[in-house]
Amino acid sequence: MSGEFAAPKGVPDYFPPASADFLAVRNALTDAAHRAGYGHIELPIFEDTALFARGVGESTDVVSKEMYTFADRGGRSVTLRPEGTAGVVRAVIQHGLDRGQLPVKVCYSGPFFRYERPQAGRYRQLQQVGVEAIGVDDPALDAEVIAVADEGYRRLGLSGYRLELSSLGDDSCRPQYRAALQEFLLGLDLDEPTRERARLNPLRVLDDKRPAIREATAGAPLMIDYLSDSARDHFDRVRGHLDRLGVPYQLNPRLVRGLDYYTKTTFEFVHDGLGAQSGIGGGGRYDGLMGQLGGKQELSGIGFGIGVDRTVLALAAENVSVAGDPRVQVYGVPLGGAAKDELVALAARLRDKAVAVDLAYGDRGLKGAMKAADRSGARFALVLGERELDAGVIEVKDLRTGDQQEIALDSVVDHLAARLAGDPATE
Template sequence: MSAFTKIKGTKDVFGEEMKYWEYVENKAKDLFKRYAFKEIRVPTIEKTELFSRGVGQETDIVQKEMYTFDDKKGRSLTLRPEGTASVARAYIENSLISFGSPQKLFYIGPMFRYEKPQSGRYREFYQLGAEIFGTDHPLADAELIAFIYDFFSNLKLSNFRIKINSIGTFESREKYKEILKKYYEPLLPNLCEDCQRRYNTNVMRLLDCKKDVEASKKAPSILDYLDEESQKHFKELQHFLNIYGVPYVVDPKIVRGLDYYTKTAFEVEHLNLGEQAVIAGGGRYDNLVEQLEGPKTPGVGFAIGIERLIEAIKKENIFVKSDYNVEVYIAYQGEKGQAEALKLSKYLRKKGIKTFLNISKRNLRGQFKHADRLNVKFVIIIGDEEISKGIVTIKNMENGEQTEVEKNWVYEIITEKLNEK
């Protein structure tokens, strides 16, 4: 075995596994277009300050999980741990506001966090996400949640639950944090190490701790301390979700782990995934663009973990068909046969036929074996006899039946045979 192995917390995706990735990404891109989102691609590396300022200096991501390094000029760079800050940076830097508001953008790509690898959690992981910049209307929040519901339904998932909450404006949240601190103060000595640290840095994260669940059950609800503006926004969000026909539950424990959220926060959990149940999450961030030195611009977005989503698809035993299928294999003998096979492969591919041309030094028998391994239905044979007659031979690999066809009619005949399958 080679000494070169993949880095812990990463994975190779190939073979049968690829069909799940294609299934998810193709369904997502199709639905994004129907919801009138445009794709954006942002760099994998960014200035570290983008995340410390945007995501939050005291968050677990910035404190413990980022892959940060100095480049040759001593600049601190970071592999992006999440997508929203990068998209917001691109929105500002490229003056996307000049194209009108709202701007609806989506992305698909890798993120990096130094976490303990486990089922559904990797150090290099993929997310698909969406951001809407330029509107504070709760209908934008509702549309994103409706998208997620439609997307998961299109994937044929059923065992998931959408949970929503409001964490209010910055001002109302700060007041709530003080109330939460008073509640947790006497409990602090018995809480886990993470909760003890977060008590002073990010006290709201104590509400979604997986270890100290009992302590959070009796914690005061943020919904009782929302300002009037946030209450109205949350009420309207629920009204729009009801019109959309999106099922949801209100859960005041949903706080999300990033500093930039305001008002709406939501998560989607899959009920078969145990501790790694959250497969999507997001919310509103009306101050983020301004924090990153852009114009005051409200925003809302979400991210979906692709690896966890694929695990959910497998847990529900959803049948996913591979997009990879070779329709025709071209086998040949001799130099003249090779030249004719090359020309025919070019012609069939141009016509849209998925064609595998023998590109190895196999004899005819070896080519048939290879075609069988690829599960090809038809093999087109070109040898000296076929060339002398101006024909090709089409072999049906399922029943062994062979048909001689004039060279000029190959496309029509092979199309007819494929349509019979």
């Protein structure tokens, strides 16, 4: 690399101005969760490897092929988190959150790690927003979780997506379906790795994206046809709540999420503008996970993970920009050392008034500094030189209209705060 460094393969950088869209997406998705009563939880970046092996499932691609696992200096096997649900359930058990008010409703965001072949929308460090609601098995809660994700997308202005919905049944009907599916799969001419997967976890074969496997399994039995009365009633009630909430969906009886802990409700948001990596978020119910991870109570849960990276790409595919307000509202242009000293102090006073301010550093000339002011996106430029200092005034230029006026130095903070407070673009 000739002594130069680059980001690791499959790990995107987000930097200004494009990072404004990234932040807007993440904030919109978390804000939708907070409005529904989901509190913030901050999870460790790495956990005991056994947490994911037991919780996610050893036969999944995530555990068997994609995890970043290593021994720490104490010889313990730890793994960079590939998903968030197992960590949340671990935290609920460890800190006794299940002994308080139920459901436990939490929201999280941040990076997750999977060793995959990098391509557009599939990264080795992926950014997600997730929610989990643990402790209550209520179809209305399933619908709320789905609606929270849908609200986040709608508030961003995303329109070209669809919600696919299915049920993976419960313990009373999954064994019968598993046996029927396994019998069907083992009757096919499959390669040995796929045949072994059919023996260990036949549902995973339905998640195989290879065209030949999808064609071979087109006639496979469907879980939706094996649902018990209780599982079917649960699914029907989820659908009824979604109808009342005005959240449109499409039934997809072949929908299989890539993690073993899902039961009953399962869903995925899909955007065809992304090509092969069309899933932009999804989740489902996980009624047995707490017991698998050592919880004394067998509490059910429902949650989702939304890909921030993929949502950014989906918005770009629709030519929708969600970047927020400009980075700064006021840009200071000092002409001389004494003027810079004054503007540094003035910027601090403006920031105390919640006004975003930047300065032209590096002793630039007027022309270069004004170009920087224009590029900053600021509404106003403050130009201060020796003449203005001597007169106790400062030039305030409206960068939208070009209008310019002199304002007394001792009143410019209140003047700008008042003008920006009345500016619809800054409210």
